[in-house]
Amino acid sequence: MTKPLEIRWHGRGGQGVVTASRILAEALLREGKYFQAFPEYGPERMGAPVKAYNRVSSTPINIHSGVTNPEIVVVVDPTLFGAVNVLEGLGNDGIIVANFPEPPAKLRELLGFTTGTVVTVDASSISREILGRVVVNTPMLGTLCRVFQEVRIDTVLEAVRSQFGEKLRPEVIEKNLTCLKRAHEEAQVG
């Protein structure tokens, strides 16, 4: 038995972290992996800190308890660093993937996280430039792909297209895909 790889998403209500975890689930489905995607439901308020989770494995996943020790933490909103402990349960070799306008070294300093891996990208600016507003879940999926090896970025792009296909206009979907690719390219790993 191998422990599934676990991912925790931090965002604020309305920023689409539940959707991001589901898009990742669909990409994993397309890659033939076993997966779970589930939110942490509490009082549902726009702007309040929320979490969502993924489990990933090459064998069926039986466990149905919450994720307490994720390998990867994705933070889609830079204002969360002062509000919640994003390092909770993350091991020394853990990976932090963050929407953060400065290089990884700065985030390491802010969090006091000296080991593991830190990936940063200015997802807010990228989406403001391309979409005209701040939509951070799709660029952060692209950023995650820099360090998450279980899925190819092309598969994530397909999954975004499929998930948004009925909800968004084609040009908006294309802009989301551009955001995702730009964030993937511009992400700094350190």
Add this chain to the structure above:
Amino acid sequence: MAKVMGLTGKVMGLNGNAAVAYAMKQINPDVIAAYPITPQTDCVERFAEYVSEGLVNTQFVTVESEHSAMSACIGAAAAGGRVMTATAANGLALMWEMLYIASSMRLPIVMMVTNRALSGNINIHCDHSDTMGARDAGWIQLFSENAQEAYDNIIQAVKIAEDLEVRLPVMVTQDGFIISHAVEQVKVLDDDLVQEFVGAYKPAYPLLDVTHPVTYGPLDLFDYYFEHKRSQIEAIDNCFPVIRRVGEEFGKISGRKYDLLETYKLEDAEYVVVALGSTCGTAKEAVNLLREKGKKVGLLKIRCFRPFPKEEIIKALVPRRGVAVLDRSVSFGGFGGPVFTEIRSALCDAPARPFIIDFFYGLGGRDIYVEDIEKALLQIEDVVQKGQVDQYIGYLGLRE
């Protein structure tokens, strides 16, 4: 989204609610009457979309409460329709008096219950208080470990309920949020295959068959009510062969065979944990970890709680040394939770019965971890080694 695989059908990424809504679409019942309630809402909303998109022929009856939802289901089923609904928690509690009427009239209604705690205080998360509160209402109850089982159980439930040997309503449960809102792989069957499996519905005594007039639910006093209850007792007790046969037939079309119980590493187990629903998945991991440490442990998962499969449970548990029962609901003032009480009662006359202890856990959605279940198994091992029970009822994951 589709990918062809296995015997038939495709693999989809669905949460438990969506998996059940998809099964309901494939079943395409005549009538659904339902009222939304967290965490079931998503299921009914999706089905309403199927109706508005014209993907089903179902008459969707929107009602103002769950009491009316079940009342409408009873009317539609008595009229001769194939009828389904879904609810949770307080919604199920509000149906209470109608549940008994549905089963007494022998109406094959299929209902999905997304398990949620009962108020108060107000809580939207999972426990089994809702379905355990309905355990005496004369419905068959099938519990699901994950979204796949919720999908599979709903399809089987239609065939079980409508079997002329059964003719009883069936409740299929899934754990609220834990399963209902978690997206996982679900292998779905082809639409045609589902239709073929459930078959065309032939109502037994439809009210609308005016050439053969019948009465449902008339006054039935001390003269015959008792005899009618006895026939209902026998009806639900006689369901086991049908539930098993349908589980086997489903295995032939899906590759996933179902029985009343599922055992996991039980053959040589000395210490066993008994559970229902999603916790069984987590328990499998606990069993694996303790097996790696050389402990002879196993899991008994109860899929069919009503009727209670006592013979199979005796067979599975009598050779064991100790049994730790996990109860996700409380019978206030009772001797342990509902699962514990039934299991102790079933094993009462066994020649060499194991030690049995109970743990309340997970009320109001309190998470249960692999370590909690390991603790329960180690505690029953300790009881057996000491040769006495100091405490019959304990708690897992509770702050003291």
